[in-house]
């Protein structure tokens with residue numbers, strides 16, 4: 001099977017410098033070689049270059065920051081991911097901030113209209129233009145994919161291909177009031193850290209998949225924000241929140257999803273190699289690599 005690494009050095013969905021260098025750190029840590037070791041035919045034709053738009057010509061739309069830049073980049077990524085998927089390849093998108101998932105998941109649904117999404121994150125990333133407090137679009141991709149909130153012409157390319165019943169969250173623990181309302185109103189299934197504590201990660205993954213993929217016959221797009229992990233496990237990320245997934249819980253999710261045989265696309269997002277000391281950056285990059293390996297077939301006992 002062929003894996004296409006889509007390196008996305010992009011930080012426009014949030015305000016912290018450095019997350020655009022996540023991809024290069026993951027690749028330089030040897031991720032392509034590690035995946036070849038697992039038996040994948042790995043395609044990697046270099047990191048995507050996104051030419052900037054100067055701030056003067058990309059003023060905020062309402063609260064949304066860098067809206068035209070984020071929209072253009074995500075639309076480009078949707079095409080790239082869609083093309084790889086059309087060729088029967090598995091796109092592995094390396095972020096870069098999580099706004100990119102507006103593009104990756106759009107690309108997946110082009111090819112797999114019957115897909116479901118497992119969103120692993122401390123956050124809901126489901127704010128609309130009306131509910132966002134920060135205006136950072138990395139806190140909004142899911143609302144665009146569901147077609148929620150007021151229509152913004154600059155984002156008219158995003159089709160509401162994701163249905164609420166095809167989405168499930170694992171790891172939530174920092175959800176804004178507006179997001180809580182949206183989750184409830186749309187009946188979106190979410191397994192927060194409370195459920196992880198209560199049922200254990202094994203049952204949570206089983207219940208999550210039973211919800212979105214009861215017969216395990218639907219393509220799965222796994223979008224993994226490394227801030228789902230506890231900051232002690234993945235410290236170098238833009239919006240860390242205490243009380244997160246252990247190293248093993250994070251890897252169990254990836255292993256269990258690989259075992260379904262349904263994975264068609266994977267995002268490893270929000271590794272920011274400039275927010276901690278060298279050892280912690282190394283640790284965060286290494287976790288990003290090992291999560292990817294676990295989701296792509298690496299097992300503990302072979």
Ligand SMILES: N[C@](CCCC[B-](O)(O)O)(CCN1CCC(O)CC1)C(=O)O
Pocket residue numbers: 097098099121122123124125127132133134135136138139140174176225227238239270
């Ligand atoms: N929900 C947040 C965080 C989004 C994180 C995006 B990511 O891709 O990393 O999942 C806002 C969070 N908010 C920040 C200030 C705090 O006082 C309260 C929570 C937002 O900016 O919308």
Ligand SMILES: [Mn+2]
Pocket residue numbers: 098121123125138225270
């Ligand atoms: Mn996120």
Ligand SMILES: [Mn+2]
Pocket residue numbers: 121122123225227228239
């Ligand atoms: Mn997050």
Ligand SMILES: [Mn+2]
Pocket residue numbers: 225227237238239240270
């Ligand atoms: Mn983040």
